[in-house]
Amino acid sequence: MKGGEIINSLKEKILNTSIELFYKKGFEATGVREISKKAKVSPSMINYHFGSKKGILKEIMELFFSYMEEYLNKEHVEEKKFEERIRMAIKSLVIALRKNEKMFKIIMTQIPDDDIDLIEYRTEKMKKIILGKIFLDEFKGFNSNVKYEIIGPALSGMIFSHFLLKDIATQISGKIFDDEFYEIYPDYIADIYLYGALKKLKE
Amino acid sequence: MKGGEIINSLKEKILNTSIELFYKKGFEATGVREISKKAKVSPSMINYHFGSKKGILKEIMELFFSYMEEYLNKEHVEEKKFEERIRMAIKSLVIALRKNEKMFKIIMTQIPDDDIDLIEYRTEKMKKIILGKIFLDEFKGFNSNVKYEIIGPALSGMIFSHFLLKDIATQISGKIFDDEFYEIYPDYIADIYLYGALKKLKE
DNA sequence: GTCTATAGTCCGATAGAC
């Protein structure tokens, strides 16, 4: 499971099936019987391998965040200038989220808000990714009265909402998001964010 | 219920309690017993007034969309120029969503994806709000090769994600979104969208 | 219109055999 080892194939089957079902139907709407039936294992295997249904959620979070940290650490953006750093940060974030979009949606929308452990774990990890690694560091060179609690979330909002609202966007517009789309998407977002829609529209 | 009439106080109690619970815990995680207990009515009143638990969801959608349509129809932006129209559209959308942020989050994240009727109803109404009323009309004056399926969602993404991820944003940043915040928020979003973050940072 | 009582189903978790 960790780092691509192939151990415990049954556990992986449960995990992958759970990701599909939690993504499509939601955590609460998915029963352990449904997971075990679709994964072709016994229901008791869920409790044996994960302790409880919530235990699956915990492992999904660990898998997602360990992937994200590893992926985003690979990038060396320190030596680039501001525009280029923002552009690269957007590109790598889009790639990383696209590879894990089901887990991302589950983690952002399906964690029960009364499970303090899971909520705190998510908060800590998201803080590391959003504040530490990607956005706030980039703004340190600037000394203005800009509200960072708007300008940062404005960027992450453009990206996050795409992955969270993908299905609804497809229902509304009919647009399907394929490889061709994701090739131009990060640069478009970067352009709008850095230079605005007006420049984009008039060019 | 419609247009502020005060009829059927028990039905309203159930509806308001449901909005609170669906927002906080999610639709599936909330039981009819819990709603009825908190609203201090009998569980059978839910089926009497709404037919089923899903019936509450349907009424929440109708309430939200009738409010949004009424509110957004009040604005007369046709005579303004592009920048001003975008700015006003953002402001009225933010005000309308803030007034109904709980219903909005429920509608965007809690509709069961296998309930075709509810999904289609949401799609039709969202299309009317997003495509027809607010964004796409604004771009008709431009003849460029700009991808509207990016530039439109980029704007709605900045706004929608704020309301969908508010709680997580507060957990991460500690920031609380008060009246003061919402006074500057729409213009900030408009500035970033129209002219970009770089201009904002350097001014 | 509102209640109590309950029917009928499904839930997550576990005991115990292999």
Add this chain to the structure above:
DNA sequence: GTCTATCGGACTATAGAC
């Protein structure tokens, strides 16, 4: 490590009295 069988409780919806 994997299975079958089952416990105890919670679920939504409804019947029927008032």
